[in-house]
Amino acid sequence: LELVPERPADGASEAMVAALRARIQDGLAGQPLERGLLETIRTALPRHAIHTWDMTMLAYWAAAYFPALAPRRFLYPLGSGTLGYAWPAALGAAAAEPDTPTLAVVGDGGILYGLAELLAARQHGLSVALLVIDDGGYGILRRHQHVAYSNTYAVDLTQPDFAALHVACGIPVRTSCPEHLAEDLAWALSTRGPASVVLPAELEMFDAAAGWSHAASE
Structure with a gap:
């Protein structure tokens, strides 16, 4: 086969990627709380850390805006609707890579599916940090119902x-x-064995029309 001729690097590809990333981040300009939480989590995690995300409000934002710096580190069942995925997935990741920092980001609804695994994490000494974002229920469904019906049910x-x-x-x-999250995540990630951070917070619902696909089409 004929080889593709070597071309000198002109920086055009790097510039295009940088511009796209800037447009993507612009989508968070009006979301100071969500942007701040994502930046805090990204700063707290080493590049090689494993982070698992549940079907929770912040994870929808993360799917569009969170920088994934290495392959097979950002674990998120987007589209599968698997509420309760992140905590057991993080335990499996920690068992497979016990020396790798691991964080699970879960909502207060999703963590109810895996409460027994709190004891499993302790019994097996798995070093996993758990971030529970508590908005008092199924926040995504609550927002959808407000928009569709001006009321909420169950x-x-x-x-x-x-x-x-x-x-x-x-x-x-x-x-x-939010103001102490950086300190508390650093503590949880440095703790030997499981450690948890509970963050009471009500986040805005992610608008896919304003997400990365919109930025990419510009």
Whole structure:
């Protein structure tokens, strides 16, 4: 086969990628809370860290805007609708790569599917950081119902005290806020064995029309 002739690097491809990334990030300009949380998480994670995301509000933003810096590190079941995926997936990743920092980002609805795995993580000494974003129920469905029906049905859940639940399972936990999230994530990621951060926060619903596909089409 004839080889493709060598071409000198002119920087055009790099410039195009940089411009596209800038347009993508512009989509977060009006979302200071969501942008701040994603930037905090990205800064807290080493480049080679594994991060698993559940079907939760922040993960929809992350799918469009979170920089994935290495292959097979950003684990997210987009389109599968698998609520409760991220925490068990993070445990499996930590078992496979015990020396790799691992973070699961889960909503308060999604973590209810895997509460027993809190004890599994402790029993097996898996070093996994868990970030639970607590908005008091199924936040995505709540927003969709508000838009469609101006009312909500079966989305506001009776919740446990997540911090007390972790303590009962023997797992260290901190209740955080956006201003202290960087410090609390650093603590969780450096803790030997499982450690959790509970972040009470109500996020805006991701608008796909304003997401990366819109930026890419410009």
